[in-house]
Amino acid sequence: MDNYISKYCIIKPHEVIVDGKTEFSDSEKNEFGAFMKSIYKHYEVKYPKYFKMDNLCKVAFLAAEIVLKENEHLKELDPTKIGVILQNSHSSIDTDIKYNETIKDKANYFPSPAVFVYTLPNVMIGEICIRNKFQGENTCFITKEFDSEFLTYHVNELLNSGKIDVCITGWADYYEGEFSAIMFLVEKNMENKKDNISFKPEFINRLIK
Amino acid sequence: MTKIYTVADNIITSLGFSSKENFAALKQRKSGIAQTTDPNITQVPMFTSIIDSNRIISEFTKIGNPDVFTRLEKIMILSINDALKHTNIDPSDNDTLFIFSSVKGNIDLIENENHPFEKDRVNLWAISDQVCKFFNSSVKPVFISNACISGVTSIIAGAQYLQSEKYKNIIVCGGDIISEFTPSGFQSFKAVSEQPCKPFDANRTGITLGEGVGTVVLSTNKELVKEENPVIFRGGANTNDANHISGPSRTGDGLYYAISNTLKEAEKTNTNIDYISGHGTATPYNDEMESKAISRAELNHVPVNSLKGYWGHTLGAAGIIECIAGIHSIKENCLIKTFGYSEHGVSEQINVIKEFKETEVKNFLKTASGFGGSNAAAYFSELNSD
Numbered sequence: 001m002d003n004y005i006s007k008y009c010i011i012k013p014h015e016v017i018v019d020g021k022t023e024f025s026d027s028e029k030n031e032f033g034a035f036m037k038s039i040y041k042h043y044e045v046k047y048p049k050y051f052k053m054d055n056l057c058k059v060a061f062l063a064a065e066i067v068l069k070e071n072e073h074l075k076e077l078d079p080t081k082i083g084v085i086l087q088n089s090h091s092s093i094d095t096d097i098k099y100n101e102t103i104k105d106k107a108n109y110f111p112s113p114a115v116f117v118y119t120l121p122n123v124m125i126g127e128i129c130i131r132n133k134f135q136g137e138n139t140c141f142i143t144k145e146f147d148s149e150f151l152t153y154h155v156n157e158l159l160n161s162g163k164i165d166v167c168i169t170g171w172a173d174y175y176e177g178e179f180s181a182i183m184f185l186v187e188k189n190m191e192n193k194k195d196n197i198s199f200k201p202e203f204i205n206r207l208i209k
Numbered sequence: 210m211t212k213i214y215t216v217a218d219n220i221i222t223s224l225g226f227s228s229k230e231n232f233a234a235l236k237q238r239k240s241g242i243a244q245t246t247d248p249n250i251t252q253v254p255m256f257t258s259i260i261d262s263n264r265i266i267s268e269f270t271k272i273g274n275p276d277v278f279t280r281l282e283k284i285m286i287l288s289i290n291d292a293l294k295h296t297n298i299d300p301s302d303n304d305t306l307f308i309f310s311s312v313k314g315n316i317d318l319i320e321n322e323n324h325p326f327e328k329d330r331v332n333l334w335a336i337s338d339q340v341c342k343f344f345n346s347s348v349k350p351v352f353i354s355n356a357c358i359s360g361v362t363s364i365i366a367g368a369q370y371l372q373s374e375k376y377k378n379i380i381v382c383g384g385d386i387i388s389e390f391t392p393s394g395f396q397s398f399k400a401v402s403e404q405p406c407k408p409f410d411a412n413r414t415g416i417t418l419g420e421g422v423g424t425v426v427l428s429t430n431k432e433l434v435k436e437e438n439p440v441i442f443r444g445g446a447n448t449n450d451a452n453h454i455s456g457p458s459r460t461g462d463g464l465y466y467a468i469s470n471t472l473k474e475a476e477k478t479n480t481n482i483d484y485i486s487g488h489g490t491a492t493p494y495n496d497e498m499e500s501k502a503i504s505r506a507e508l509n510h511v512p513v514n515s516l517k518g519y520w521g522h523t524l525g526a527a528g529i530i531e532c533i534a535g536i537h538s539i540k541e542n543c544l545i546k547t548f549g550y551s552e553h554g555v556s557e558q559i560n561v562i563k564e565f566k567e568t569e570v571k572n573f574l575k576t577a578s579g580f581g582g583s584n585a586a587a588y589f590s591e592l593n594s595d
Binding site: 079080084089090091093096097099100103104106109111112113116117119120121122123125126127129130132133134135136137138139140141142143144147150153154157158161163 | 252312313314316319320331332333334349351352353354355356362366369373375389390393394395396397398446447448449450451452453454455462463466470474580581582583
């Protein structure tokens with residue numbers, strides 16, 4: 001039994017691609033912070049907590065927002081059956097370095113709980129769960145590069161075993177100004193939708209090329 | 210369902226370098242927590258549990274060059290090496306997968322810029338690459354970083370891969386070290402106890418952090434099983450509170466769902482549980498939340514402990530070493546007392562284990578909760594327990 005990608009989103013420098021089409025591009029070629037803010041505005045996201053997030057959470061959160069837009073039917077589902085499974089390469093190291101700056105100099109020692117809380121990569125999953133009230137399986141995998149083979153295997157197992165019915169899954173990474181996100185909404189076989197793509201590595205690799 | 214056997218394990222903490230040494234200390238009610246004033250760890254005196262550095266070097270020198278591995282990598286290699294001594298699994302076999310769990314990995318490399326390693330060694334995947342290279346494994350390893358539930362999540366993931374028959378053996382290894390990074394962060398949250406932690410106690414004020422690494426080897430190969438009645442993994446689940454990134458849920462619903470999904474997968478009910486190995490970090494909110502989840506699952510009567518009073522909260526190791534202790538509680542038919550607990554301090558009437566007790570233990574439920582709103586549970590039992 002196949003599981004299907006009902007929507008996907010790729011965020012890379014200056015560009016947001018949704019279901020294969022460039023939906024938003026940043027002609028001013030802004031750096032990360034301004035680019036994220038322009039995505040936030042373009043998609044009319046209204047979520048003040050966004051502004052507290054670290055950069056990794058921001059890119060993961062926005063990719064999830066875009067994928068979940070116009071998917072109101074998820075609100076009807078059992079929240080404990082909606083999973084969030086993400087991969088990432090640089091963990092929270094970018095924020096780890098920022099936090100370390102606050103404890104490095106003993107004469108100027110000011111460890112901040114607001115920064116420390118983001119020194120965990122799975123917090124990006126927590127942010128997506130809080131926003132959408134998803135309570136199902138959640139795991140953060142660390143891989144050097146996006147690994148479609150492993151991700152599809154793991155997520156399809158969770159869906160096929162019945163542990164979850166829907167999964168928000170993919171990749172989000174941020175390190176020293178470099179970033180990327182690939183987010184999929186994966187659902188079980190839906191016969192009435194003919195354009196859907198199977199959640200399999202060979203199809204995914206074609207989509208993200 | 211394919212049977213998932215626990216075939217070998219190891220624990221390295223301040224209490225010793227093997228599961229045997231660690232479990233013996235637990236039975237003798239011996240804690241490894243002590244006060245430190247080391248300026249590389251804390252700016253104020255703090256209770257913590259630290260692995261003996263000299264012993265790491267002397268043990269490691271017997272099997273490799275200690276200079277080319279970080280502190281955490283050395284302890285992980287020692288832990289896996291010791292676990293493998295108790296089984297015939299070849300770690301370089303294509304049927305054997307390594308799963309790693311850590312919250313902060315080689316965080317000491319960020320703090321100490323004068324380290325001799327390459328810059329990308331701070332990445333978590335670099336740790337698994339190094340450790341797999343040591344054991345000549347060419348199977349691409351899995352690395353999980355799921356805050357304080359990482360260890361339990363890794364065991365559940367391992368069981369999932371065995372169940373789908375993708376691999377025959379899984380080596381799950383998780384751990385974290387203590388440097389200044391984590392203590393300072395928890396101190397900034399005012400979450401560190403001024404005294405050794407007191408799980409579930411009325412006077413608990415916070416956590417005690419600890420250093421630890423654990424390894425558990427899971428297999429579907431019955432030929433590797435030495436005991437007549439081995440301990441098997443029967444089910445597990447991860448859930449999210451969807452409530453707050455750093456504060457536990459007030460209702461305990463996330464942990465309750467993890468427990469109920471686990472029991473459903475294990476095909477058990479609340480009458481089939483001999484013992485709960487709780488998370489019990491000794492923060493006011495965590496322990497209160499746990500008591501609510503346990504109560505909602507109608508497990509108030511089941512003896513529950515927290516082992517944090519022995520080796521502190523060991524983050525990425527916690528779920529693994531506490532599952533291993535549970536496996537040994539089954540094998541040695543005893544319940545370990547909750548070190549630091551004396552006066553009941555959570556709102557629900559749960560059965561906190563106050564004294565060491567020899568009694569029949571055929572199974573246990575492990576629970577864990579952490580930052581990011583994450584919760585996990587897992588159930589183990591003797592093969593012939595029902």
